[in-house]
Amino acid sequence: NLTGRLSTIMKTLRGEARLTESNISDAMREVRMALLEADVALPVVKTFIAQVKERAMGQEVIGSLSPGQAVIGVVHQELTRLMGEANVDLNFASQPPAIVLMAGLQGAGKTTTVGKLAKYVREQHKKKVLVVSCDVYRPAAIEQLRLLAEQVGVEWFPSSDQDEPVAIARAALEHARRHLFDVLLVDTAGRLAIDEAMMQEIKALHAALNPIETLFVVDAMQGQDAVNTARAFSEALPLTGVVLTKLDGDARGGAALSVRQITGKPIKFVGVAEKVGGLEPFHPERMASRVLGMGDVLSLIEEAQKSVDQEEAKKMMAKVKSGKGFDLEDFKMQIVQMRKMGGISGLMDKLPAQLTGQLGGQLPAGADEKAINRIEGIINSMTRQERSKPELIKASRKRRIAAGAGVSVQEVNRLLNQFETTQKMMKQFSKGGIGKLMRGMKG
Numbered sequence: 001n002l003t004g005r006l007s008t009i010m011k012t013l014r015g016e017a018r019l020t021e022s023n024i025s026d027a028m029r030e031v032r033m034a035l036l037e038a039d040v041a042l043p044v045v046k047t048f049i050a051q052v053k054e055r056a057m058g059q060e061v062i063g064s065l066s067p068g069q070a071v072i073g074v075v076h077q078e079l080t081r082l083m084g085e086a087n088v089d090l091n092f093a094s095q096p097p098a099i100v101l102m103a104g105l106q107g108a109g110k111t112t113t114v115g116k117l118a119k120y121v122r123e124q125h126k127k128k129v130l131v132v133s134c135d136v137y138r139p140a141a142i143e144q145l146r147l148l149a150e151q152v153g154v155e156w157f158p159s160s161d162q163d164e165p166v167a168i169a170r171a172a173l174e175h176a177r178r179h180l181f182d183v184l185l186v187d188t189a190g191r192l193a194i195d196e197a198m199m200q201e202i203k204a205l206h207a208a209l210n211p212i213e214t215l216f217v218v219d220a221m222q223g224q225d226a227v228n229t230a231r232a233f234s235e236a237l238p239l240t241g242v243v244l245t246k247l248d249g250d251a252r253g254g255a256a257l258s259v260r261q262i263t264g265k266p267i268k269f270v271g272v273a274e275k276v277g278g279l280e281p282f283h284p285e286r287m288a289s290r291v292l293g294m295g296d297v298l299s300l301i302e303e304a305q306k307s308v309d310q311e312e313a314k315k316m317m318a319k320v321k322s323g324k325g326f327d328l329e330d331f332k333m334q335i336v337q338m339r340k341m342g343g344i345s346g347l348m349d350k351l352p353a354q355l356t357g358q359l360g361g362q363l364p365a366g367a368d369e370k371a372i373n374r375i376e377g378i379i380n381s382m383t384r385q386e387r388s389k390p391e392l393i394k395a396s397r398k399r400r401i402a403a404g405a406g407v408s409v410q411e412v413n414r415l416l417n418q419f420e421t422t423q424k425m426m427k428q429f430s431k432g433g434i435g436k437l438m439r440g441m442k443g
């Protein structure tokens with residue numbers, strides 16, 4: 001079982017300070033098993049392991065983490081990265097109506113998802129939505145969509161199983177144009193297995209509609225088979241995104257990784273219930289944890305990282321308390337720390353609210369590795385004296401520092417302002433807020 005296997009990794013690796021070729025291999029063997037158990041397709045697992053191995057090599061083990069934990073940490077990070085972007089919304093940037101075409105096997109959840117998306121688009125985007133069913137094969141498929149439309153309060157374009165799917169689509173588009181709908185959601189038929197007729201039909205629908213979104217709907221329970229389905233659909237159609245349904249079931253969600261790898265398209269939403277409210281934006285990190293199925297270890301790693309933060313924070317506080325002040329060297333340390341913690345969002349979780357409020361204002365939520373690198377680069381271009389006495393940094397020094405870091409003088413100014421704000425905060429905390437700050441650190 002998994003827990004047993006994990007403790008094996010820990011035992012094998014405990015006490016080793018660095019990740020070596022062989023201990024990575026050991027840990028990777030265990031990760032491989034975990035991914036296969038989660039139903040990630042074998043070729044995808046192989047590619048992933050190769051990539052992650054390369055990344056893990058040469059990484060040092062920070063703080064109180066054991067090498068085994070560090071490996072899992074890297075795996076989790078990489079898995080999160082491979083899952084793709086978080087929260088990619090629907091694209092409506094077309095001449096209205098923005099057309100969304102659903103594709104996928106029968107039973108994948110297309111019709112249900114049209115209902116969910118209709119609700120979402122109407123409520124969140126305040127758009128006027130029309131839905132239409134081009135499923136003339138499955139008994140009652142059209143009626144199913146009519147009921148959903150009624151339930152979520154959007155308009156339904158009448159179609160009949162006596163009509164041609166492409167003719168239905170054209171008529172619905174015409175209707176949507178004439179009545180100024182913002183969005184047209186087009187439900188389609190699916191078969192139990194991929195077949196040529198179905199592929200031709202969905203291609204014809206795509207050609208007739210030229211949709212801005214072509215969403216591949218796939219059942220998370222499909223496991224290994226998801227790979228073949230995803231490949232067939234992504235070869236037939238220029239997909240723009242994926243909806244992974246039935247994540248409320250037992251499926252560990254390995255299909256997410258497979259489908260993402262095969263299509264290269266963002267997973268935009270996940271289905272988490274049968275009801276029309278059961279649609280959520282995709283969270284790569286959560287999905288990575290689920291696929292890895294190592295909840296215990298992951299929270300352990302998180303704890304260890306928190307304690308690294310706390311140690312750093314204690315050191316910093318001691319400095320402030322001793323009256324030595326908080327200088328740019330400390331600021332840089334914060335930033336390096338931030339990077340170790342997986343970027344700004346990672347750090348934000350671990351800092352007290354007062355501080356994150358401030359930093360949040362300074363560093364935009366999307367501020368990433370690149371921004372952190374630039375800040376670090378600027379501080380690296382300063383002399384030791386400048387770092388401890390930033391007030392020395394006047395115009396000519398600013399120019400020199402900017403040139404050294406390959407940035408503009410404005411950027412140097414911005415950094416100095418950020419630093420000043422942080423320094424002020426530190427002073428406030430040192431006046432009597434240390435207890436509060438440390439309590440915040442734990443929370």
Ligand code: GDP
Pocket residue numbers: 104105106107108109110111112113190245246247248249270271272273274278
């Ligand atoms: P379609 O053939 O692709 O149109 O699939 P349907 O939308 O008809 O869905 C097939 C079945 O899966 C129905 O019973 C739905 O209620 C169910 N379903 C769809 N999405 C979800 C989901 O996210 N969670 C759960 N639990 N059931 C779902």
Ligand code: MG
Pocket residue numbers: 107110111112135138141187188
């Ligand atoms: Mg259907």
